[in-house]
Amino acid sequence: xxxxxxxxxxxxxxxxxxxxxxxxxxxxxxxxxxxxxxxxxxxxxxxxxxxxxxxxxxxxxxxxxxxxxxxxxxxxxxxxxxxxxxxxxxxxxxxxxxxxxxxxxxxxxxxxxxxxxxxxxxxxxxxxxxxxxxxxxxxxxxxxxxxxxxxxxxxxxxxxxxxxxxxxxxxxxxxxxxxxxxxxxxxxxxxxxxxxxxxxxxxxxxxxxxxxxxxxxxxxxxxxxxxxxxxxxxxxxxxxxxxxxxxxxxxxxxxxxxxxxxxxxxxxxxxxxxxxxxxxxxxxxxxxxxxxxxxxxxxxxxxxxxxxxxxxxxxxxxxxxxxxxxxxxxxxxxxxxxxxxxxxxxxxxxxxxxxxxxxxxxxxxxxxxxxxxxxxxxx
Ligand code: CAA
Numbered sequence: 025x026x027x028x029x030x031x032x033x034x035x036x037x038x039x040x041x042x043x044x045x046x047x048x049x050x051x052x053x054x055x056x057x058x059x060x061x062x063x064x065x066x067x068x069x070x071x072x073x074x075x076x077x078x079x080x081x082x083x084x085x086x087x088x089x090x091x092x093x094x095x096x097x098x099x100x101x102x103x104x105x106x107x108x109x110x111x112x113x114x115x116x117x118x119x120x121x122x123x124x125x126x127x128x129x130x131x132x133x134x135x136x137x138x139x140x141x142x143x144x145x146x147x148x149x150x151x152x153x154x155x156x157x158x159x160x161x162x163x164x165x166x167x168x169x170x171x172x173x174x175x176x177x178x179x180x181x182x183x184x185x186x187x188x189x190x191x192x193x194x195x196x197x198x199x200x201x202x203x204x205x206x207x208x209x210x211x212x213x214x215x216x217x218x219x220x221x222x223x224x225x226x227x228x229x230x231x232x233x234x235x236x237x238x239x240x241x242x243x244x245x246x247x248x249x250x251x252x253x254x255x256x257x258x259x260x261x262x263x264x265x266x267x268x269x270x271x272x273x274x275x276x277x278x279x280x281x282x283x284x285x286x287x288x289x290x291x292x293x294x295x296x297x298x299x300x301x302x303x304x305x306x307x308x309x310x311x312x313x314x315x316x317x318x319x320x321x322x323x324x325x326x327x328x329x330x331x332x333x334x335x336x337x338x339x340x341x342x343x344x345x346x347x348x349x350x351x352x353x354x355x356x357x358x359x360x361x362x363x364x365x366x367x368x369x370x371x372x373x374x375x376x377x378x379x380x381x382x383x384x385x386x387x388x389x390x391x392x393x394x395x396x397x398x399x400x401x402x403x
Contacts (some may be wrong), residue, residue, distance in 0.1 A: 159201055
């Protein structure tokens with residue numbers, strides 16, 4: 025066991041912390057209120073190399089490890105989870121999948137601009153009738169020889185409008201069930217592809233979540249990722265890594281709310297004392313700090329396994345399950361510690377509480393994580 029971060033990891037954490045304070049914090053309340061995508065901030069994140077954190081420099085990435093990814097995600101999410109979800113999806117669901125399974129031509133054409141932040145990617149699995157049960161896809165990609173004919177609707181797509189590159193998971197041969205599914209690269213502007221309505225969400229309101237519509241979209245064969253029929257495994261594998269990103273996002277939402285509450289309770293006075301001098305407050309802070317540290321260690325463990333080429337499905341599901349529940353508990357307590365101030369926007373904790381909820385839902389609900397974990401422990 026070696027619990028110390030390297031100098032590079034400490035440095036990257038500091039860069040992410042400074043960026044969050046100076047570039048994400050200003051305007052975060054207004055972006056949330058008006059559902060504004062943080063386009064300017066995402067551009068700067070690209071310039072910092074945070075949209076291709078783990079991608080090899082050969083393909084325009086930063087070549088960092090998954091531990092650094094966790095550190096960056098935590099720092100950004102303390103302040104703005106709407107911006108950090110862009111980082112998470114682009115890195116783990118899109119860039120990782122393309123780097124691991126894409127052809128050289130696909131990497132040159134799509135991965136390089138995505139890793140450099142010149143373009144943003146989206147991962148399109150969920151449908152109106154297929155969320156938990158990812159094999160029940162109704163979107164079809166019929167094999168027409170030199171291309172696939174794509175038809176269907178995708179729902180809840182993060183970066184739905186801001187993306188240029190979409191990894192779409194679709195059914196080619198329903199008789200083969202999950203072995204008949206393919207992952208296709210769809211570009212914005214392809215004929216028959218339209219972006220649907222934007223969702224009006226409870227949290228991460230700056231992130232643009234849309235439905236997508238495909239009507240006889242001709243996707244060239246060279247845009248298929250991996251072998252014919254490998255799309256379901258591809259989706260499951262990228263989600264394994266994605267869950268580390270969302271776990272770290274949940275961790276950041278929790279630690280962000282905790283830090284705000286800690287400062288507030290030191291300053292706010294009641295009954296002649298600072299709130300932090302009351303044992304009822306101290307016990308709440310102690311529980312928050314302990315749970316956050318446990319969530320952080322689960323994130324690091326999953327990232328460390330990934331960095332070392334070891335199986336990490338169980339670890340990433342445990343990290344996401346636990347960190348997202350800690351995010352909910354911590355943010356609710358942070359609002360409570362603020363009393364009436366916690367209920368108004370200026371104090372940030374009400375937004376963090378609303379943002380926390382999605383971490384128990386996307387990239388596999390807490391119930392899905394329990395399925396993955398229980399299958400592993402019962403093996
Ligand atoms: N890696 C590689 N292969 C895997 C895998 C993994 N992690 N998990 C499963 N597979 C393979 C299995 O080995 C099996 O292959 P074989 O038949 O060759 O053995 C195949 O996939 C089918 O596996 P299962 O029988 O386990 O499949 P299942 O139907 O029981 O489903 C599940 C498993 C875990 C419930 C899965 O459906 C799942 O994870 N569902 C949730 C989907 C999800 O996370 N959606 C989130 C949407 S994306 C999102 O939110 C992004 C965003 O915008 C933020």
